[in-house]
Amino acid sequence: MLNLSPSVLADLSPAEWTAIWLSLRIAVVATLISLPFGIFTAYALARWHFPGKTLVNGIVHLPLVLPPVVTGFMLLIMLGRRGVFGPFLASIGIVLSFRWTGAAVACAVMGFPLMVRAMRLSFEAIDRRLELASGTLGASRLWTFFLVTLPLALPGIIVGAILAFAKALGEFGATITFVSNIPGETQTISAAIYTFTQVPGGDEGALRLTVVAIIIALVALIASEIIQWQAEKRLASIE
């Protein structure tokens, strides 16, 4: 019989703990590196008019509609050791293929459209006259961005980051295609569960990690609710 008691956590093997920590590390790094790019892209799409805007929008959303395996394979072609940019990256000391850093890049790319969508909406919802007011008070555009626009968009930015984090935790297809499934290097919770299901008698291990995945997801959701609730409370004044 399967063991469903909470004591499953106590039975986690060192290899399983490694997969858990690796998953968290990859998800956190993926979210952090995509954050500045996500904010910039969301702001540009919400505010600027430039030629090729539709194309940029399409490219940003591509990972959302493509099969993840295709995205992973494209990353391999572009950033792999023998890929288009691989040799250049290697020459400046960045190797992504079959490394956990590559997994973070794959997760960042997959979560990017979700992140940009949420942030773009919150930038679009900001009253432009507040930015005009900031300008008349002597603030340059850059100051206005950091003192007015960014704080007002904060709830949306948090939502975007949480979505990207959640996506990164669950990412499987693109990651396994780009960086494979190497225990201790690129084997995340998802990949470890997959591995367990491929071996006879692996169900118990898969279940242990499933419980862990559920706990992480719940904690992240509750944390995001609290952060967002507080940010919105501060901004409750927008009428």
Next chain:
Amino acid sequence: MIEVNVKLKVGTFSLEVAFANGAGVTALFGQSGSGKSLTLNLIAGLMRPDEGYVRVGGKTLVDTEKRIFLPTHRRRIGLVFQDSNLFPHMSVKQNLLYGRWFAPRREREIDFDAVVETLGIGKLLGRPPARLSGGERQRVAIGRALLSCPKLLLFDEPLAALDMRRKLEIMPLIERVRDEFKVPIVYVSHAVEEVVRLAACVVMIDAGRVKAIGDPAEVFGTMESQTSEARFDRSSVLTGVVRGESPLVGLTELEHPSGTVWLAGPAGPVGSTARIVVKATDVVLSLSQPRDISARSVLSGAVEEIQFDGPLATVEIALDGDGRLFATATKGAIDQLELAPGARVFALFKTTALDERNVAMAPQAAS
């Protein structure tokens, strides 16, 4: 000193506005769509003129010929919007100090405590803008603009979103700002009472062109400026001396060379000069000195000009002594009284049509 001379085409609308004024309040007056807000945007740098210049205190903000265009944040101009546009994520105090932080240290001449005291917002400092009333918000917005230590304050219909009580509450504050902090002000409005009360110089704008320019009595004292206004906005400005309050509660007697005007409300200290605004639709004309009638204010004068407009007519009366009064009447009434230029008339209006809303202290008397 502010000098503006700008041209701009937006779609089919063409704006061509030029004026200059020294200290005090310059009012840009006109109906909505006349181009007054567009002019304000050009001064603030929110838009670029096709041609022309804007100079404030000798400093050029924009000059198309010299290819100068200072962006808004380098113009040192405080703008008070119709809806106050306070930063919702900051407290009142943070809002007030926002612009100050960007002003050069040497030029932070306006004292924080003095502004807070003048505007009566000391108790609001810790609150978020969400917990302010409309009137309080506008006070804070005025303080915020003032504390950026601007070379020029712009008001864009700052009272339009407020009810009458709040307007009466904020107006004296704008007067105090004008008199205590000595910052030149450009005030955009379509309300005659506000303009007459606050401004030393009125620039009347109609369909993108300057229709008249000068002190309020002068500008509102021409037939041309009257007829460019919507019927219910046509108003005259009368200047008189406050004679005293009647023992009857709250009534004020105002002396004018052509007669006496009664107001249902205070108009300032006895002996001071007061300007009042009289709507053309509130004025009744009579050929003889009326007796058995409830209207108490009677002024005498001679008809100067009559301009017909469909079934209605606007009558310009040169009051005895000084000043001009405009009255609207039907064409039928004009014919029946056989009114024509030169005819002696008495102009009557009800005391109940006039109260402190219609009063404007002469700017020199206020300072």
